[in-house]
Amino acid sequence: MNFFIRFLLSGLVLLLIDWLFDSISIDSYGSALIAVFMLWIVNFFVKPILHLLTFPITILTFGLFSFVINALTFTLASLLVSGFEVTSFWGALVGSILLGFAQSWLEKKE
Secondary structure (H helix, E strand, O other), rough: OOOOHHHHHHHHHHHHHHHHHOEEOOOOOHHHHHHHHHHHHHHHHHHHHHHHOHHHHHHHHOOOOOHHHHHHHHHHHHHHOOOOEEOHHHHHHHHHHHHHHHHHHHHHHO
């Protein structure tokens, strides 16, 4: 599957996650696309640094702290994009997990 199509479908998945959970709100499809792009940027630059800084905690929790890092990057992206708002940690956690599953599934369809 083409990168551009995966990008567009990820925006639709983010809108679906918005529809499912009250703690995540997205104003429009354009905001969802900007949020997906910002998530990719944050995951590329910030997430490796967070993994490095929290490596001891990640080891002690057998890798489960990685879910917390995913929720933090999801929340950080919501702070950087107007029109994309996450109001609770649990919404960020579930939203990041669902978006990750969807993006993995879309990548496997390639």
